[in-house]
Amino acid sequence: MAHLAVGFLALGMLAIVLAASWTAVFLVIPVLLSACIIRLRTVADRDGVTARRLLGSQTVRWEDIDGLRFTRAKWARAQLKDGGDLLLPAVTFATLPRLTAASGGRVPNPYK
Secondary structure, three states: OHHHHHHHHHHHHHHHHHHOHHHHHHHHHHHHHHHHHHHOEEEEOOOEEEEEOOOOEEEEEHHHEEEEEOOOOOOEEEEEOOOOEEEEOOOOHHHHHHHHHHOOOOOOOOOO
């Protein structure tokens, strides 16, 4: 569904590109947005959690996570025991039940 919105953005930008050819560089924006949609995600299983970013990923075992915190940002952050934190793309308060199921109950379900 998100790719459909990016496609409409690209079509809208084509009007600008056809008006002035030097603006063709702006067509990189929909390509980058599609790459973000494909790449940014959090993959969780019973062993740990992997946060995939646009360039790279980081895997952390559940034992190394102290807890999750939510700030004004949309996505959750895993507070690590070493004092750092890890941004968990696409993990929101609404998706916590799915994270609870994937983690084997290591993340408590706030809705129960």
